[in-house]
Amino acid sequence: MAQTAIGSIDQPTLVPVIPMRELLPWALFGGLLMLLAIYFVGAEQGATSLLHGRTVHEFVHDGRHLLGFPCH
Amino acid sequence: MTRTLLLRGMLVGIVAGLLVFLCARITGEPEVDRAIAVEAAIDHAQGEPPEPEMVSRRIQKTAGLLTGVIVYGAAMGGIFGLVFAFAYGRIGLTRPRELAVFLAAAGFIAIALVPSLKYPASPPSVGKPETIGLRTAAYFLMMAFSIAAMSLSVQAGRRWSRRFGSWNGSLLAAGMFLVVIGIVAHLLPVIDETPAAFPAELLWRFRLAAWEMQAVLWTTLGLLFGALTERDRQLPQPQNQL
Numbered sequence: 161m162a163q164t165a166i167g168s169i170d171q172p173t174l175v176p177v178i179p180m181r182e183l184l185p186w187a188l189f190g191g192l193l194m195l196l197a198i199y200f201v202g203a204e205q206g207a208t209s210l211l212h213g214r215t216v217h218e219f220v221h222d223g224r225h226l227l228g229f230p231c232h
Numbered sequence: 233m234t235r236t237l238l239l240r241g242m243l244v245g246i247v248a249g250l251l252v253f254l255c256a257r258i259t260g261e262p263e264v265d266r267a268i269a270v271e272a273a274i275d276h277a278q279g280e281p282p283e284p285e286m287v288s289r290r291i292q293k294t295a296g297l298l299t300g301v302i303v304y305g306a307a308m309g310g311i312f313g314l315v316f317a318f319a320y321g322r323i324g325l326t327r328p329r330e331l332a333v334f335l336a337a338a339g340f341i342a343i344a345l346v347p348s349l350k351y352p353a354s355p356p357s358v359g360k361p362e363t364i365g366l367r368t369a370a371y372f373l374m375m376a377f378s379i380a381a382m383s384l385s386v387q388a389g390r391r392w393s394r395r396f397g398s399w400n401g402s403l404l405a406a407g408m409f410l411v412v413i414g415i416v417a418h419l420l421p422v423i424d425e426t427p428a429a430f431p432a433e434l435l436w437r438f439r440l441a442a443w444e445m446q447a448v449l450w451t452t453l454g455l456l457f458g459a460l461t462e463r464d465r466q467l468p469q470p471q472n473q474l
Contacts, residue, residue: 175321175469175470175471176468176469176471177320177321177468178233178234178318178320182234183314186235186238186317187317190238190310190314193310194311195311197303197306198303198307198308201300201304201307203368206368207364207367215287218292219291219292219295220299221292221296221356222260222261222264222296222300223297223299223300223304225353225355225356226260226297226353226438226441226442227300227301227353227446228344228351228353228442229353229368229371230351230354230364230367230371231354231359232356232359232361
């Protein structure tokens, strides 16, 4: 690869990646937290409920409909 | 670095959420109000009492909507930042702003567009309360398959580009995505619960508004995150391989 690229316009570039061992803890905890947030906006007190009542559902009602989640 | 990208994604997501809120106030909310009026009229015609308001409409369309879209925007932005941290240097695009736009386009297609083509956004009064379990499961399954098919076809596209050239390789990968998604969408249940009395024009306008909001969200995520990351000197910089 390196030989064919010498002198051509399209030189291969090497981008150092962020190593997996740095990435994984953030992806795991950050990802879970983000998914939980999306669950509360999109699905809580619909098909499943973590909290009693319908207040969360009613409060984010318009956002839930307009963001495309199934509602009621 | 991952922490920076995660936080930047969330902040950009909050900005995107604000823009989505503005868009929703202009295009979406009038349709939600009309749909609720239709629902009340249908209930009234069937002799049912009107639904009690637990949270007033005024709060639903201001604080409630704002909270909903900002939390959603921040969460999508955070995930976007994490996916960017993984993809940078791993899928070939070396310029941060190009990678950000590519990922935002992929995210819009996989998370917003494709699931909505099978299960489009539905206004109040469309959808029976007793099928919420089925509808929720089908919607999230469709989204999960769509995300999986997208990440598979991005990987396949990289491999096939090396073998068949980038044009043909990318076309082949896009074709694979369409075939997989077509099969999944065909197998998932059909949901057809629009009341006969619900105006077609209103349904269409509501769904257009929902797509517009998603377009605003993903465009902002891709362009703003890309612009900020392009300038970031802490990001590992590409080196010419010689």
